[in-house]
Amino acid sequence: MSRQWVTIRPSAIYLRLKVLSATRGMASESNFRAHMKSNMTASAKTNKVNDAFINSFRKKMLGWYDKHQRAMPWRATNKKDKNPYYTWLSEIMLQQTTVVTVGPYFEKFIAKWPTVHDLAKAERDDVMHEWAGLGYYARARNLHKCAQIVSEELNGVFPQDQKELEKLPGIGGYTSAAIRAIAFDKPANVVDGNIERVMSRIFAVTEPMPDSKKHLKELAGSLTKDRKDRSGDYAQALMDLGATICTPTSPKCALCPVIALCDAKKQGIEAELPKKQPKKAKPHKYGHVFWVENTKNEVLFIRRDEKEMLGGMLGLPTSTWEVDKKTLNKLPKAINQKRQVKHSFTHFDLTLDIFTVNFDTLKASGMILPLNNHVWLSRYTVDDVGLPTLFKKAVKLMQR
Ligand code: SF4
Numbered sequence: 096m097s098r099q100w101v102t103i104r105p106s107a108i109y110l111r112l113k114v115l116s117a118t119r120g121m122a123s124e125s126n127f128r129a130h131m132k133s134n135m136t137a138s139a140k141t142n143k144v145n146d147a148f149i150n151s152f153r154k155k156m157l158g159w160y161d162k163h164q165r166a167m168p169w170r171a172t173n174k175k176d177k178n179p180y181y182t183w184l185s186e187i188m189l190q191q192t193t194v195v196t197v198g199p200y201f202e203k204f205i206a207k208w209p210t211v212h213d214l215a216k217a218e219r220d221d222v223m224h225e226w227a228g229l230g231y232y233a234r235a236r237n238l239h240k241c242a243q244i245v246s247e248e249l250n251g252v253f254p255q256d257q258k259e260l261e262k263l264p265g266i267g268g269y270t271s272a273a274i275r276a277i278a279f280d281k282p283a284n285v286v287d288g289n290i291e292r293v294m295s296r297i298f299a300v301t302e303p304m305p306d307s308k309k310h311l312k313e314l315a316g317s318l319t320k321d322r323k324d325r326s327g328d329y330a331q332a333l334m335d336l337g338a339t340i341c342t343p344t345s346p347k348c349a350l351c352p353v354i355a356l357c358d359a360k361k362q363g364i365e366a367e368l369p370k371k372q373p374k375k376a377k378p379h380k381y382g383h384v385f386w387v388e389n390t391k392n393e394v395l396f397i398r399r400d401e402k403e404m405l406g407g408m409l410g411l412p413t414s415t416w417e418v419d420k421k422t423l424n425k426l427p428k429a430i431n432q433k434r435q436v437k438h439s440f441t442h443f444d445l446t447l448d449i450f451t452v453n454f455d456t457l458k459a460s461g462m463i464l465p466l467n468n469h470v471w472l473s474r475y476t477v478d479d480v481g482l483p484t485l486f487k488k489a490v491k492l493m494q495r
Contacts, residue, residue, distance in 0.1 A: 144317040152297075152318055152356055157325055159352035160332035165339065167194065168201050170331070177327075179253040179278035180211045186273045187238050187265055191231055191441070194338070200229055211253075214239070215246035220398075223407050227481030232408050236401070237265030255279045277327040284316040285330035289337025291315075295369035296341060299358035303370040311369075377444050383414040383423060384436065384447040384486075386493050389454040393471035394493075396480075404440070409470065410486045416445060426450060434492045438485040449489055 164170075169185035171177040184204060188197045203225060208214035214222070219239050226235035241264045245253055253274065254260050260271035272283035286294075294300070294311045302310065319329070340347045348360050359365040387395040396409045404416075417423055430452045438445050472480060477490055 144314075148356065149318055149322065152353055153322065153324070153329060155352040155356070156332040156336065157328055160328055160335065163335065163339070164328075164331065165194070165335050168198060168205075174280065177278055177280070179274065181205065182274050182278035183211075183241075183253060183266075183270075184214075184238070186270050186277075187234055187241075188229060190234060190270070192229060196229070200226070211242050211251050212246045214242040217242075219407070224481035227408065227483060228487075230484065232405055232483065234265060236407055240264040241266065253278065255281055257283065273330065275326075276330040280325070280327045282319060282321070282323055282326045283330070284312065284319045285333075286312045286315045287334060287337075289341075290330075290333045292343065292369055293333055293337045293341045296346070296359035296365050297353065297357050299362055299364065300368065301364075301370055303372050305372070307369065377439075377442065378418055379444045379446065380416040380418055381420040381423065382416040382445070382447050383426065384449050384489055385412045385430070386433070386449055386451045386489070387412065387454050387457065388451070388474065389471060391471075392474050394474050394477060394490075395454065396470050396472055396477075398468040398470075405483045405485065408483045408486075409480060410483060411489055413447065416447075434489075436485065436489040436492055438488060445485070447485075447489070449493065451493075 167185070169178075169181040171181075181201075185197065185201055188200055188204075204214070207225065208217055217239070219236070222239045223232065223235050226232065226238075229235070244263055245251060254263075255275060257268075257271040257275055260266050260274055261268065266274070269285070269287060272285040273287075275281045275283040276285050291304070291308065291311045294314045295304075295307065298314050300307050300310060300314070315333075319326075322329070336351070336353075340351050344366065346365050348354050348357070348365060351357065351360075354360055357365070359368050385395075389395075395412065397412050399405050399408050399410050401407055414423055430450045432448050433451050434449045436447050436449055438447075474494065478487070478494075482490065
């Protein structure tokens with residue numbers, strides 16, 4: 096595959112084509128639970144959790160984790176093998192993505208860039224290329240920036256303090272807590288979607304999500320606060336319980352180590368929690384995507400502007416994406432619609448009409464301006480270049 100980069104204004108072709116286009120002091124767990132039952136409401140306070148409950152909960156969770164923890168390529172089986180770089184990398188990759196999807200990407204990254212210094216020295220385009228398919232591409236850009244800061248300004252050492260971690264690109268409250276607990280075994284309130292679900296059930300919180308998020312975080316925090324024993328294992332135990340036992344539908348309560356402490360199970364409402372607000376319909380957007388071929392069976396790709404969706408990634412040229420189809424510019428006859436590609440992003444669904452056009456025709460008719468940030472790729476090998484899923488789908492349709 097040859098890459099021919101041309102040094103002319105990046106938005107030129109885009110623009111042109113657009114024109115064309117619990118209570119303290121309670122002695123026993125059972126006392127605590129009776130108290131919980133009579134008092135727990137959607138606005139339950141965290142001071143209902145007492146030491147006996149916390150000790151029991153954590154002991155059961157850690158005992159279960161020792162036997163049933165999931166094996167993952169970034170997980171250290173003992174303390175001395177902990178690697179903050181692995182923890183950070185995996186946590187960034189796992190945002191909005193599943194463990195199964197992330198596994199091969201993580202392996203690929205650490206094989207190519209074994210340390211944070213190696214990743215910092217990588218070309219950003221290379222990082223974006225290897226990230227392709229994981230989605231949420233701003234994460235990849237921040238990942239690279241963060242690696243450079245940790246490597247160049249912090250001597251390759253990730254901070255242990257959450258506030259310091261959160262000063263780094265791409266690290267928010269959840270990720271800083273996860274890194275502090277998992278990489279450094281320090282107390283932190285790690286609350287992801289799995290842990291929210293477990294908390295909502297243990298405490299039978301009936302207030303719907305997302306309004307209940309703050310309350311669920313407080314409840315999780317009440318079980319973590321001031322506890323210094325096996326912070327990383329405890330956080331990962333909750334994550335694993337949520338992922339494998341306390342699942343969104345049909346939780347496997349018979350296998351659950353904390354069934355005796357679970358209010359939702361006791362009330363028979365475990366499958367109904369966490370309650371959710373009715374979903375709003377996703378907006379649908381429309382646009383054009385252009386398959387521009389030259390006489391060498393090569394197809395035109397451009398690197399997308401950082402501020403756009405899929406920013407920094409290679410893609411086929413597109414029009415803007417609009418909710419009102421009528422606002423899209425009409426295209427001349429030299430451009431033929433061939434197919435349609437559909438893709439669902441988190442916040443909207445997208446339908447793009449695929450138009451084909453010969454580059455020479457465009458040039459001859461003066462419809463195209465000089466190009467920048469573009470590359471011509473063989474239509475037969477374009478699958479290998481690491482495109483975002485939207486453009487992979489369009490390419491597949493056009494290769495048929
Ligand atoms: S008993 Fe069931 S609902 Fe309760 S925490 Fe365990 S798996 Fe979840």
